[in-house]
Amino acid sequence: xxxxxxxxLILFNGRFTTLDRANPTATAVAVSQRRFSAxxxxxxxxxxxxxxxxxxxxxxxxxxxxxIDNHLHLIRGGLNFNMELRWDGVKSLADAMAMLKAQVDVxxxxxxxxxxxxxxxxxxxxxxxxxxxxxxxxxxxxxxFILHLYDRALLNGAALRAVGYTKDTPEPPGGQILRDxxxxxxxxxxxxxxxxxxxxxxxxGPKLPRDYQVNSTRHFMRELNRLGVTxxxxxxxxxxxYPDDYDVIQELAxxxxxxxxxxxxxxxxxPKEEKDDFLxxxxxxxxxxxTDYFRHNxxxxxxxxxxxxxxxxxxxxxxxxxxxxxxLEEVVRILAQNRWPWRMHATYDETIDRA
Numbered sequence: 238x239x240x241x242x243x244x245x246l247i248l249f250n251g252r253f254t255t256l257d258r259a260n261p262t263a264t265a266v267a268v269s270q271r272r273f274s275a276x277x278x279x280x281x282x283x284x285x286x287x288x289x290x291x292x293x294x295x296x297x298x299x300x301x302x303x304x305i306d307n308h309l310h311l312i313r314g315g316l317n318f319n320m321e322l323r324w325d326g327v328k329s330l331a332d333a334m335a336m337l338k339a340q341v342d343v344x345x346x347x348x349x350x351x352x353x354x355x356x357x358x359x360x361x362x363x364x365x366x367x368x369x370x371x372x373x374x375x376x377x378x379x380x381x382f383i384l385h386l387y388d389r390a391l392l393n394g395a396a397l398r399a400v401g402y403t404k405d406t407p408e409p410p411g412g413q414i415l416r417d418x419x420x421x422x423x424x425x426x427x428x429x430x431x432x433x434x435x436x437x438x439x440x441x442g443p444k445l446p447r448d449y450q451v452n453s454t455r456h457f458m459r460e461l462n463r464l465g466v467t468x469x470x471x472x473x474x475x476x477x478x479y480p481d482d483y484d485v486i487q488e489l490a491x492x493x494x495x496x497x498x499x500x501x502x503x504x505x506x507x508p509k510e511e512k513d514d515f516l517x518x519x520x521x522x523x524x525x526x527x528t529d530y531f532r533h534n535x536x537x538x539x540x541x542x543x544x545x546x547x548x549x550x551x552x553x554x555x556x557x558x559x560x561x562x563x564x565l566e567e568v569v570r571i572l573a574q575n576r577w578p579w580r581m582h583a584t585y586d587e588t589i590d591r592a
Contacts (some may be wrong), residue, residue, distance in 0.1 A: 473504025
């Protein structure tokens with residue numbers, strides 16, 4: 238395979254699996270205008286280079302296609318990435334708590350320290366989560382929010398004060414605030430019957446300034462690139478209103494600074510307003526509008542709140558409204574009439590069967 242133009246890029250001294258039975262492997266490739274233009278040996282490909290061709294020596298390593306994550310929350314997650322502590326792969330609770338203490342020491346008021354999932358107590362040698370007393374000991378004045386899977390969240394005393402949960406706070410729909418014998422919140426929130434309380438509490442935290450959000454989103458994309466991700470479908474998310482909360486990612490897209498090809502879905506935000514949202518969006522937005530790096534991808538993952546099962550996998554089944562099907566059909570009809578594809582977040586058999 239030979240190019241018709243001088244390549245922009247040549248990767249050589251590597252290992253490529255071509256999926257061509259006649260020539261199953263190669264050591265070099267040429268890329269012209271972001272497409273493969275030649276595949277072969279170093280001897281065949283290197284002479285194709287021109288004065289402006291970039292050459293990268295792979296040092297004998299295998300080259301893989303970029304990974305495409307088909308369910309990611311990059312737009313929302315990027316805004317907070319720089320201020321989240323991650324316990325992924327940490328072997329002991331002692332080490333995790335030392336990391337937490339170090340983060341507390343450098344976190345300015347009124348910001349929180351947040352561990353937003355990505356871990357389980359089973360990865361720790363101690364086989365347990367931190368206690369609320371341990372959190373209060375390392376962070377007496379800095380709010381700490383720790384999300385464990387989608388079943389619970391731990392808040393220290395400073396976080397309880399920041400969100401305003403007191404003895405007089407009523408029990409919220411979609412969750413439980415555990416209380417002591419005097420009725421005061423302990424700091425443990427449970428996702429019973431669903432995780433709404435966890436999302437709502439996390440959303441109360443302060444946001445980063447705009448320029449910090451831009452920087453944070455860049456760092457999130459670079460971390461994904463480091464892991465081999467080059468494309469993603471953004472599934473929207475709670476507290477991610479369109480178009481208001483898309484201004485940071487739009488700024489990066491307009492400046493040609495996205496390092497992830499991103500197709501984004503639109504996610505309705507409030508119960509009983511879903512139909513109005515999609516009527517408005519289908520009249521003002523076009524499916525596939527945008528560029529190769531930032532493109533409208535239809536509707537989802539939330540279509541109607543009555544059909545949302547809010548994944549707490551420790552519960553045997555979700556609580557779905559009896560009239561869910563009718564509300565879902567109204568929205569799906571709007572999407573079908575406008576030729577918008579849609580995706581629905583369904584994690585239980587019952588949700589899938591009824592939808």
